[in-house]
Amino acid sequence: MNLRQNKILGSLLGGAVGDSMGAVTEHTSRRILEERYGFITEIIEPHERLRKHGHVRGLVTDDFSVAYYSAQPMIENKCHVNFELAKEGLLRWNSDPRYSNCAGPTTIVAINKLKGIAPPPSKLDKVLCINSRVTNGGGMKSGIIGLFNPNDMDRTIDETITLCSLTHDNTLALSAACAISAAVSKAFADNCSYYDLIEAGIYGADEGYRRSLGKVRPVAGCNIAKKIALAAQIGLDHQDDPRKAMEEIADIIGCGLYAYESIPAAFGYIAATKGQVMDSIYLAVNAGDDTDTVACMTGFITGAFCSADMITPGLLELIDEVNGFDLRKTALAIDEIVEKGE
Amino acid sequence: MKEVLTDRQGRIYGSLLGAAVGDSMGAISEGFSPEFLKQRYNGYLTDLLQPTDDGMTVDSHPGMVSDDFSVAYYTAEVMLENHRMMDHDMAVKGLLRWWEHPEYTVYCGPSSRNGIMKLIDPDKAVSHTSNLKCLNGLVTNGGAMKSGIMGVFNAGDVDQAISDTITMCRITHTNAPALAAACAVSAAAAKAFDNDVTYLDLINAGIYGSEKGYELSASFADPVCAPDVVSKIRWAVEIGLSHQDDFETTMIELADTIGSGLWAYEAIPCAFGMIAACKGDLLKGLYMAVNAGQDADSTACMIGYILGAMHGYSVIPERFRKLIDEANGFDLRKMAIEITKLQEGVKDE
Numbered sequence: 001m002n003l004r005q006n007k008i009l010g011s012l013l014g015g016a017v018g019d020s021m022g023a024v025t026e027h028t029s030r031r032i033l034e035e036r037y038g039f040i041t042e043i044i045e046p047h048e049r050l051r052k053h054g055h056v057r058g059l060v061t062d063d064f065s066v067a068y069y070s071a072q073p074m075i076e077n078k079c080h081v082n083f084e085l086a087k088e089g090l091l092r093w094n095s096d097p098r099y100s101n102c103a104g105p106t107t108i109v110a111i112n113k114l115k116g117i118a119p120p121p122s123k124l125d126k127v128l129c130i131n132s133r134v135t136n137g138g139g140m141k142s143g144i145i146g147l148f149n150p151n152d153m154d155r156t157i158d159e160t161i162t163l164c165s166l167t168h169d170n171t172l173a174l175s176a177a178c179a180i181s182a183a184v185s186k187a188f189a190d191n192c193s194y195y196d197l198i199e200a201g202i203y204g205a206d207e208g209y210r211r212s213l214g215k216v217r218p219v220a221g222c223n224i225a226k227k228i229a230l231a232a233q234i235g236l237d238h239q240d241d242p243r244k245a246m247e248e249i250a251d252i253i254g255c256g257l258y259a260y261e262s263i264p265a266a267f268g269y270i271a272a273t274k275g276q277v278m279d280s281i282y283l284a285v286n287a288g289d290d291t292d293t294v295a296c297m298t299g300f301i302t303g304a305f306c307s308a309d310m311i312t313p314g315l316l317e318l319i320d321e322v323n324g325f326d327l328r329k330t331a332l333a334i335d336e337i338v339e340k341g342e
Numbered sequence: 343m344k345e346v347l348t349d350r351q352g353r354i355y356g357s358l359l360g361a362a363v364g365d366s367m368g369a370i371s372e373g374f375s376p377e378f379l380k381q382r383y384n385g386y387l388t389d390l391l392q393p394t395d396d397g398m399t400v401d402s403h404p405g406m407v408s409d410d411f412s413v414a415y416y417t418a419e420v421m422l423e424n425h426r427m428m429d430h431d432m433a434v435k436g437l438l439r440w441w442e443h444p445e446y447t448v449y450c451g452p453s454s455r456n457g458i459m460k461l462i463d464p465d466k467a468v469s470h471t472s473n474l475k476c477l478n479g480l481v482t483n484g485g486a487m488k489s490g491i492m493g494v495f496n497a498g499d500v501d502q503a504i505s506d507t508i509t510m511c512r513i514t515h516t517n518a519p520a521l522a523a524a525c526a527v528s529a530a531a532a533k534a535f536d537n538d539v540t541y542l543d544l545i546n547a548g549i550y551g552s553e554k555g556y557e558l559s560a561s562f563a564d565p566v567c568a569p570d571v572v573s574k575i576r577w578a579v580e581i582g583l584s585h586q587d588d589f590e591t592t593m594i595e596l597a598d599t600i601g602s603g604l605w606a607y608e609a610i611p612c613a614f615g616m617i618a619a620c621k622g623d624l625l626k627g628l629y630m631a632v633n634a635g636q637d638a639d640s641t642a643c644m645i646g647y648i649l650g651a652m653h654g655y656s657v658i659p660e661r662f663r664k665l666i667d668e669a670n671g672f673d674l675r676k677m678a679i680e681i682t683k684l685q686e687g688v689k690d691e
Contacts (some may be wrong), residue, residue, distance in 0.1 A: 027476050029567035031401065049473060123448075128396040129373045131603065220375035220636045223598035230599060251570035252577060256478060260601065261569075289478065290566040 001331075004338070006307040007118045007146050010277065010329035011184055012068075013311050014303020015143055015320045016327065017043070018066040025232055030288035031125050039243070040280075040285050043318070054098065058322035062102040067141040068325065069093035070163060071148075075333045077265030080342065086163045087114060091218060104257065105231040106133045110167035130170070134221045136262040138164035138177030140293045143300030146184025147334050153200060156185040157207050161215075169216040171209050173341045175224040176259035178208025180266070187304035194275030197301055201267045222260035227253060231264040231322055235271025245272035246283045255289040260289050266298040275304040277310050308335065347675070348682070350497065352654040353535055355678035357494050358415075359658050360624055360650020362674065364642030364665045365411040369634045372398040372572070373407075374595050374635040378631030388625075390665055396456035399450045405662075405669030409449035409484075412641040415672065417510065422680045427688055428492060428506035430493040434461060435671050451481040451604065452598025456650050457514025467531040469516070469564070481507020485511035485638045495503040495681060497651070500547055503532035504554050515606075516527055518556050518563040522571045523606035526556030526614070527644045534651035541622025544648055545579050548614050559601070563601040574600060574611035582618030592619035593630050602636040609637050612646045624657050 001009065021043045025033055037044060046055045060068075070089035074081055094100045094111050103111070107120060124130055141327035142160045149156040160181040161174055168174060182204025183197045231253045238245035249268040254261035266284065273279035278301045284295035303311065308331075320327055347355060357664035369394045369495045371379050379387060381392075395401040399408070407415075417436025426432055441447055441458055450458070452468070461466040469477060488508065489507040507528040508521060515521055529551025530544045552572045585592040596615045601608035613631065622625035627649050631642035655675075667673055 027474055027478065027567070029476060029565055032476075032565055109632060123400065126395060127398060129375070130379075131373060218375060218378055220373060220378070220597075220602060222601045226595075226598045248573075249566070251573045254569040254607070256567070 003307065004150060005320050005331055005335045006309060007304045008334050010306055010308035010311060011187070011300050011304035012327045013145060013308055013316055013319065015061050015067060015279050015296045016064045016299070016325070017311060017315050018284060018299030019060040019292045020058055020319065021281060022285045022291035022293070022295035023059070023061045024050065025285050025288065025291040026303045028288050030247065030286060033286060033288050039282070041282050043315070049282045056316040056322060059098070060219055060319070060323055061292050062099050062104065062107070063140040063293050065096065065099035066090070066093045067144040068330070070141055071094070071334065073329065074148065074337070075330065077338065078194030078337055080161050080337070081145065081159045083162060083166070086166050086278065090114065090166060094196050096142040102184050103326035104135055104137045106135045106169045106173070107137050115211065126247065128217070130217065131219050131221055132173045133170055134219050134259050135168065135257050136176060136290065136293050138168035138173045138258050139180045139259060139263045139297050142177035142181040143184045143297060145340060146181040146187070146208065146300070146304065148337060149185050150188030150338060151185060153182045153185050153203060156181045157204055157211060157342055160208065161212055163197055165212065165216055170219040171212050171216060172219050172221045172224060173259045174216060175205045175227055177207035179205035179228060179263055180300065183301045187301060194270060194305065197270055197275055197305060198228065198267050221258065224260055224263060225263035227260055228267045232271040233269030235268040239274065241277065242272040246287045250287045250289070255287050255292055255294050257290050257292070257309055262294045265294050267303070269298050272304060275302050277306040278312060287292070346585070347678070349654070350535070351678050351682050352656065353447045354494055354497065354652050354681050355675050356653055356655040356658065357531060357534070357647050357651035358678060359629070359663055359666065360646030361643045362407050362411045362646070362672070363390070363658060363662050364628045364631060364646035365407040366405055366637030366666060366669070367401060367470060367628065368642035369393060369399050369406070369408045370397065371632050371635050372509045376594055376633055376635050379633055379635050385631065386629055388629050389664060398449070399670060401445070405665035407446070407666070408639050408672055409446050409451065410455070410487040410640050412443065412446035413437065413454070414488040416443070417488065417676060418491055418681065422684060423678070425684060425687065426510050427495060428588030429683070430509060433510045437461070437513060445476050451482050452483045453482045453520065453615060454514045456480060456579045461513070476566045477564065478566050479570060480515070481517055481519050481566050481606050482515070482604050483606050483637060483640050485515035485520045486527045486610045487526040487643055488524050489524035490531045492528040493534070495685070496532050497535035497588060497685065498532060500529045500532045503528040504551055508555070508558050508577065510569055512559070512562070512601050516564045517566040518559045519566065519568045519571050520606040521559040521563065522552040522677065523610035526552035526571065526610055527647065529554070531651050539652060541617055544622065544652065544678065545614055545618060548611050549575055553617040561666055562673045568605070569607040570609060574607050574616045578611035578615030579618045581691070582615040583596065586619055586621060589626070589630065593598045593634050601604070601645050602631065602634045602638065602641045606681040609641045613641050616641070616645060622649055622652060638651060
């Protein structure tokens with residue numbers, strides 16, 4: 001594999017490892033996690049409640065799988081995303097119950113709409129700003145778009161809006177999604193530093209907001225770009241003690257379902273660990289709350305930054321086997337589309 | 343002729359009115375972003391207008407409050423009827439009295455609904471039906487939206503206000519951050535009745551209240567993951583203090599970074615940031631919360647309790663006072679007098 005291929009694979013694997021490692025810790029507070037597991041640095045065995053739902057060690061959840069399935073129609077057609085391919089990827093993902101059972105609230109509504117199932121009448125029907133849909137489900141899948149557009153943030157941002165507005169048709173969720181994909185794209189630049197990843201995230205958030213304003217629903221919530229900057233500042237302040245950074249990020253930025261929490265948090269972990277892939281994933285996992293999503297997004301970015309060589313040996317085989325993926329083949333297929341150019 | 347209000351009565355009336363005006367004005371802007379509101383109202387919203395039909399209100403009209411103030415109002419009503427300070431029985435009865443008013447319960451948030459369902463129909467309580475260990479969706483500001491009333495009933499007694507807040511709010515809000523946030527508001531409201539109190543004293547009382555709230559709820563609180571209310575109050579106050587002379591900048595900065603949404607770790611820290619930004623000026627504080635959007639009615643309601651108690655009713659325009667009573671069928675002046683009588687009666691017993 002050449003460097004670019006290795007970086008694409010690193011990103012896919014980083015996302016998948018983060019998701020699968022964070023699946024076990026999701027919804028739990030960092031204090032409970034610490035009591036129960038200490039500081040987690042591997043994919044641990046799922047607890048009973050997850051096992052009952054069919055979860056096994058190494059299985060990814062909705063986060064990485066929706067990105068993976070979204071890429072398939074693009075790979076088959078050897079082209080970049082468009083509305084039809086985005087729709088096809090989403091519906092194909094939805095037909096795999098292993099993953100679609102854990103779909104978030106915003107994604108469920110969108111899929112039902114695509115299938116022609118009208119939502120039950122709600123008091124929100126007349127409401128202009130549905131702020132409860134400012135979720136991180138755009139960010140969890142948008143990293144994949146950065147891989148199709150290495151070191152081309154502007155095209156990445158436009159294509160992210162195409163992919164994600166299908167499910168997350170509001171300005172802030174799209175701003176957050178563009179922050180993640182822009183940083184993934186930037187990770188392919190020559191001499192890219194981890195500072196550049198953070199700046200790319202801020203650029204993506206600002207541009208994603210600007211380009212989607214007026215085209216999708218307006219909403220109210222925190223400013224993604226400003227919160228990325230704050231989270232990164234906390235991370236930079238505690239580089240000598242990344243776990244301290246993790247605690248402060250959890251206390252002040254938050255790492256929950258909402259786009260203005262988990263996306264900024266991911267950049268905070270990148271800053272705290274200087275972009276190191278496994279270390280950044282560990283922080284995202286041990287911080288608690290929406291850990292699978294935050295770790296997945298973090299892994300997408302730092303995996304591309306560091307390349308697959310820096311990911312713990314053995315994890316690629318585990319992820320591929322448990323999920324029935326072939327991430328190496330996927331990486332090469334994406335690289336072929338990049339190489340072809342358009 | 344109306345009897346002249348004492349200083350204490352005037353401040354209690356101010357606190358009730360401040361909260362009601364904040365709730366009612368904030369109900370118009372709830373859910374929207376500050377940028378959107380500025381465009382829609384061609385500047386700042388500073389009046390009790392007819393709510394638009396694309397917001398969060400349902401069949402509302404100018405001056406009508408929402409769930410925020412009304413749940414405290416009906417709890418106060420039950421306490422006054424029974425001539426009793428807060429206890430578990432009063433908290434339950436107050437909540438159920440409120441539940442009889444669909445014009446307000448239509449706004450009921452997830453945790454309050456859960457608390458009420460536990461009382462009347464446990465099969466519908468999410469805390470009974472969910473298999474998740476941490477119900478992070480219940481870390482909401484609905485304890486803090488009503489807890490200001492405990493500052494009013496315990497005017498000047500911060501510790502009793504905190505203790506009564508836990509009693510009142512733990513029925514609906516069973517996690518530590520939601521209770522800490524509730525205690526921050528009631529502690530600051532109770533403190534606001536001191537003579538010569540400054541806005542910095544109110545902020546310190548809020549921080550003290552939130553720390554105590556965590557401490558007192560530790561033994562029974564449900565585990566959740568959420569940002570830390572104390573840290574976020576400190577951070578919000580720092581933002582407020584850094585831009586005191588620039589209303590627009592502080593408002594946007596607080597909305598953008600702290601957030602003024604449904605969550606206990608947003609609206610409550612944001613309220614304290616705004617108190618700092620406006621140096622404790624009641625109307626400025628209310629307008630900032632209203633125009634910051636998101637959960638504007640809750641944020642403004644909390645600020646109203648605290649700063650209304652500090653300044654008394656006279657800083658609130660008379661037409662607002664009239665409109666609130668008329669629109670909701672309240673008599674807040676009378677309620678203020680009755681609350682002082684209950685306080686004096688309790689002291690004598």
